[in-house]
Amino acid sequence: xxxxxxxxxxxxxxxxxxxxxxxxxxxxxxxxxxxxxxxxxxxxxxxxxxxxxxxxxxxxxxxxxxxxxxxxxxxxxxxxxxxxxxxxxxxxxxxxxxxxxxxxxxxxxxxxxxxxxxxxxxxxxxxxxxxxxxxxxxxxxxxxxxxxxxxxxxxxxxxxxxxxxxxxxxxxxxxxxxxxxxxxxxxxxxxxxxxxxxxxxxxxxxxxxxxxxxxxxxxxxxxxxxxxxxxxxxxxxxxxxxxxxxxxxxxxxxxxxxxxxxxxxxxxxxxxxxxxxxxxxxxxxxxxxxxxxxxxxx
Numbered sequence: 001x002x003x004x005x006x007x008x009x010x011x012x013x014x015x016x017x018x019x020x021x022x023x024x025x026x027x028x029x030x031x032x033x034x035x036x037x038x039x040x041x042x043x044x045x046x047x048x049x050x051x052x053x054x055x056x057x058x059x060x061x062x063x064x065x066x067x068x069x070x071x072x073x074x075x076x077x078x079x080x081x082x083x084x085x086x087x088x089x090x091x092x093x094x095x096x097x098x099x100x101x102x103x104x105x106x107x108x109x110x111x112x113x114x115x116x117x118x119x120x121x122x123x124x125x126x127x128x129x130x131x132x133x134x135x136x137x138x139x140x141x142x143x144x145x146x147x148x149x150x151x152x153x154x155x156x157x158x159x160x161x162x163x164x165x166x167x168x169x170x171x172x173x174x175x176x177x178x179x180x181x182x183x184x185x186x187x188x189x190x191x192x193x194x195x196x197x198x199x200x201x202x203x204x205x206x207x208x209x210x211x212x213x214x215x216x217x218x219x220x221x222x223x224x225x226x227x228x229x230x231x232x233x234x235x236x237x238x239x240x241x242x243x244x245x246x247x248x249x250x251x252x253x254x255x256x257x258x259x260x261x262x263x264x265x266x267x268x269x270x271x272x273x274x275x276x277x278x279x280x281x282x283x284x285x286x287x288x289x290x291x292x293x294x295x296x297x298x
Contacts, residue, residue, distance in 0.1 A: 026075035028273040029136040050275035059087040067092035077106030078133035111141040137204035197246040247271040265296040
């Protein structure tokens, strides 16, 4: 009897635990949100990292392999991944995660998007018909996405639906408390005039009340030339702009040129999870973003 018990116990230890629900996230913020909602019940892979421009990713075989084994694909949408995600999903051969299926989830439809163009004209640069896709920099958007995402997880992984619902409640409560704290900490920044390199921070500025008076890019996705930078320099001096901000993947050169001549700081904000040493989860992302803005605002 004892030998049988020992054998069964050893067999149980040797058997693999229940496999985690497999999530393919297009960006680090959605991998982080999925982990916050799923805990040890999910395995979340991010197709991009914070030092990559999410517009410009190659549909590599490694991404196709990850999508092939995914049970849920979570992406921003709003055309952010239009250049690389369709071939990844098509070549994966995974019918369950194709657009329109339950295994495909977009975050952007669940939030109020900014900068939806009145007309589409490619001469205006890399314009998104569905509005600015960089929705992750307003934490209220994360709250809006978390509920539908937790619901989708519960539908696809019904055995753990209660787990996802409970973690969503805990996440929402913690995030609401953090938003109140961040808004109080950032109150002195309201009205600060800034220049951004790309239209990457519109949701952050809208949330905190910063005023974007221009961008280093003359048009979205277009590198700045000397004439445009000279025009910006005059604008910075005339309007008392206080900061220039960039993402970790933007070239620092145009911002450094303008900062040096205007005598104002160039600040690199983490932009997404993993964008700085402190921004290792969604809460650290905003802790570090606000700290960096306050530290460099004269």
